[in-house]
Amino acid sequence: MNQPNSDIIRQLQHEILPLQGYRSAWGESFIKIDLGPVNAAFPNARFPVGAIHEFMVNSPEEKAATSGFIAAILSFLMQREGVVLWISAGRNIFPPALAFFNIDPHRIIFIDLHNQKQVSWAVEEALKLQGLAAVIGDLRELDFTASRRLQLAVEKSRVTGFLLNASRNNSNTNASLCRWQISPVPSIPIDELPGLGYPCWQVKLLKVRNGRPGSWEIAWMNKQFVAKHNTRIMIPEWHKKTG
Amino acid sequence: MKKRFVALWFHHLETDWFIVRQPALQTVPFVLAVKDHGRLVITAASNPAEEQGIKKGMVVADARMLLPSLEVLDHIPGLYEKLLGKLAEWCIRFSPYVAIDAPDGLIFDASGCAHLWGGDIDYLSTIIKRLHGRGYQLRVGMADTIGAAWAIARYGRSSPVIEPDMQSTALLPLPPASLRIEQELVERFYKLGLHQIQDFISMPRSSLRRRFGQAFLQRLHQALGMEPEYMQPVQPVELYQERLPCLEPIVTRSGIEIALQQLLEKLCKRLEQEEKGIRTLRLHCHRVDDAIITISIGTNFPSRHGEHLFKLFENKLPTIEPALGIELFVLEAVKVENHVPIQEKLWEKRNGLQDTRLAELLDRFTDRFGANCFHRYLPDAHYWPERSIRLSTSLQEPPTNNWRMDLPRPIHVLAHPQPIQVTAPIPDYPPMLFRYKGRLHKIVKADGPERIEQEWWLTAGEHRDYYCVEDEAGQRFWLFRSGHYDAEKMVGWFLHGFFA
Numbered sequence: 001m002n003q004p005n006s007d008i009i010r011q012l013q014h015e016i017l018p019l020q021g022y023r024s025a026w027g028e029s030f031i032k033i034d035l036g037p038v039n040a041a042f043p044n045a046r047f048p049v050g051a052i053h054e055f056m057v058n059s060p061e062e063k064a065a066t067s068g069f070i071a072a073i074l075s076f077l078m079q080r081e082g083v084v085l086w087i088s089a090g091r092n093i094f095p096p097a098l099a100f101f102n103i104d105p106h107r108i109i110f111i112d113l114h115n116q117k118q119v120s121w122a123v124e125e126a127l128k129l130q131g132l133a134a135v136i137g138d139l140r141e142l143d144f145t146a147s148r149r150l151q152l153a154v155e156k157s158r159v160t161g162f163l164l165n166a167s168r169n170n171s172n173t174n175a176s177l178c179r180w181q182i183s184p185v186p187s188i189p190i191d192e193l194p195g196l197g198y199p200c201w202q203v204k205l206l207k208v209r210n211g212r213p214g215s216w217e218i219a220w221m222n223k224q225f226v227a228k229h230n231t232r233i234m235i236p237e238w239h240k241k242t243g
Numbered sequence: 244m245k246k247r248f249v250a251l252w253f254h255h256l257e258t259d260w261f262i263v264r265q266p267a268l269q270t271v272p273f274v275l276a277v278k279d280h281g282r283l284v285i286t287a288a289s290n291p292a293e294e295q296g297i298k299k300g301m302v303v304a305d306a307r308m309l310l311p312s313l314e315v316l317d318h319i320p321g322l323y324e325k326l327l328g329k330l331a332e333w334c335i336r337f338s339p340y341v342a343i344d345a346p347d348g349l350i351f352d353a354s355g356c357a358h359l360w361g362g363d364i365d366y367l368s369t370i371i372k373r374l375h376g377r378g379y380q381l382r383v384g385m386a387d388t389i390g391a392a393w394a395i396a397r398y399g400r401s402s403p404v405i406e407p408d409m410q411s412t413a414l415l416p417l418p419p420a421s422l423r424i425e426q427e428l429v430e431r432f433y434k435l436g437l438h439q440i441q442d443f444i445s446m447p448r449s450s451l452r453r454r455f456g457q458a459f460l461q462r463l464h465q466a467l468g469m470e471p472e473y474m475q476p477v478q479p480v481e482l483y484q485e486r487l488p489c490l491e492p493i494v495t496r497s498g499i500e501i502a503l504q505q506l507l508e509k510l511c512k513r514l515e516q517e518e519k520g521i522r523t524l525r526l527h528c529h530r531v532d533d534a535i536i537t538i539s540i541g542t543n544f545p546s547r548h549g550e551h552l553f554k555l556f557e558n559k560l561p562t563i564e565p566a567l568g569i570e571l572f573v574l575e576a577v578k579v580e581n582h583v584p585i586q587e588k589l590w591e592k593r594n595g596l597q598d599t600r601l602a603e604l605l606d607r608f609t610d611r612f613g614a615n616c617f618h619r620y621l622p623d624a625h626y627w628p629e630r631s632i633r634l635s636t637s638l639q640e641p642p643t644n645n646w647r648m649d650l651p652r653p654i655h656v657l658a659h660p661q662p663i664q665v666t667a668p669i670p671d672y673p674p675m676l677f678r679y680k681g682r683l684h685k686i687v688k689a690d691g692p693e694r695i696e697q698e699w700w701l702t703a704g705e706h707r708d709y710y711c712v713e714d715e716a717g718q719r720f721w722l723f724r725s726g727h728y729d730a731e732k733m734v735g736w737f738l739h740g741f742f743a
Contacts, residue, residue, distance in 0.1 A: 060655065060741055061718040061719075061741055063655065063741075064653070064654050064655040064719075064740075064741035064742060064743050065743055067654050067655060067743060068654050068742075068743020069743070071654065071743070081595035082595070083595055083596055083598070083601060092655045092656055092657060092658065093654065093655060093656075094628070094652060094653060094654060094655065094656035094740065095620040095632055096622065096631055096632060096646055096647065096652050097652040097653055097654040097743075098654070099646035099647075099648055100648060100651075100652070101743075104642075104646070105620060105622075105646060106619060106620065106621050106622075106635065106641075106642050107595070107596065108619070109605070109617055109618070109619050109638075110617065110618045110619070110620075111608060111616055111617050112615075112616060112617070112618060113612055113616060114612075118611075118612060121611075122608060122612075125604060125607065125608075126604060129600055129601065129604050130600065131598050131600055131601065132601070184716070184717045184718045184719060184743070185716075185717040186687070186688075186713060186716075186717035187688070187713060187717065187719065189688075194688065195688055195689065195690040195711075196651070196688055196689075196690050196711050196712075196713055196719060196742070197688075199719070199742065199743045200717065201743075220743075
């Protein structure tokens, strides 16, 4: 392929991406979300904000890992006074633990509802609101129509939505931009000491529109994401375990 | 606006009430009397009795000398207060601001009211006619000050209306008693030969004060309008209230919606000028059959955004039953707070917790799911995990202490710790394996114990020894043992949370 053609293609890609849901969020120019090795999976190597991310959850352990991973991403999104709504029925998040992910737990508002219908309604209303840093919805079910509505809502408001999808057959097609599955893996010891270390996750990106799905093992240490296999090079300066 | 006051004087308040109850008493001279030191003292005399020279304060035996056919009825204690209260409430139709002037009068603040009845004279004659219809005799007075209106109602000889700014000349021929002063002072005036206000009004104030005291000067100045006087209305006036009377009774939902929108628009415009916001708002719908239906909404943050408030009302509109129709809508802001709009940033559409749009969204949630649907947590100075957080009372309340980061805490906590079966070496080692919901977890890494004691001043109970453990698959748990090992009883192990 000669040079002008590839230029044209790059130009076209730039035009197509926003149409596919890769829009910049409000004030996003200040925020850089660094997912370490996972960055390469996204177009332009940038984590898509202002979009719907769906997380498949199969067990309580996976749910805790997913919450941790989302909290870590929130630490970037919640810079500069951002507020997050965490909408669920039967919540079990323990707010003090969120502080270990470098966010202020008092800037998260938990909406505690009674059933899934209420949660779906509340998530959609919250995603329509400009000015939130992110909305997290704990859903038991997510069908195509619902996900389409949510994706359209965020395309207008440019709020990032994280949906925890715990339905039995959660491999249904839907309109979310990315689909993830996070599961816990053995932690990285701190300074070769016994006991629990930095939290590590197996991050599977099952679907990403126009990107390259893949699987990585990453750790959260010193307020950033690091690939698990090259953590030994890192010298921990912040001697704190994360929860 | 120039203030105008009306004073009403019911000179036979209690006897009139007896006549209304027993019309036969109309022509009979009768008095009300109360026992005092073994004699009957008259507290009120009817019109025919008064014509015979019987006065309040006389002893019944003396009165009988003047008029042997005098009827004596029992005085009812507290009657005048009750009557005046009823009359004052009834008189709110003439002015929204009615006060009781015990023991026999009412005061209206009639500023801007008289023209609705076609002028001062017509206004007063309507009042007299309507109260006559109820059976009460009265005299009225209207003036720029309460004192002047009071004086003209009781002692006026000509017109009951004192034209604006004319009170100082109108008061001149009146007796000193018209200044609402004590009987003792009045007698002193008569002793000195001062029978009318004009006799002493031009005297130097300092000598008046020396002879008659400061209280008298205050009354004089109040009557002349040189000193303000305040009154206590029987029904407090709602500061933020909008009314919408309808020509035709409203029966449809769209009609109610239009009415509500009009009222909200007016109210919000006013609040905007005064930099206030609504916290609680009530809509009263007065129905044709005299029933009043009330719906109310509340907000978490002061708001004067009409569209938003309307949205909050929208859910409750179906509960209004118009029946035969609604003829009057009253929108009343029950709770109002100062609300200065924050400056929004153009380049960044984020205002954190101060964002009004966020507050509006939470209002909608509250409206739909109940007041207890959203929570925001602040750190609390307790080690016991369940007590280490507290609910914040408002959206903006800042944390008083820092979030603790020195001890590991799991991201998910079970509402109630779940019992697990454990194999653990004693005395204080972490478990080697545990079984939860039928699945066996072999523990590879562990931290602990972290002992957390019960706060005995709050609750009694066993302490907990917490362990953070990781199983073969890398899943991380928060376990605890409740209390010490004991030969006699089983020690409980529990799963309390999941680490990320």
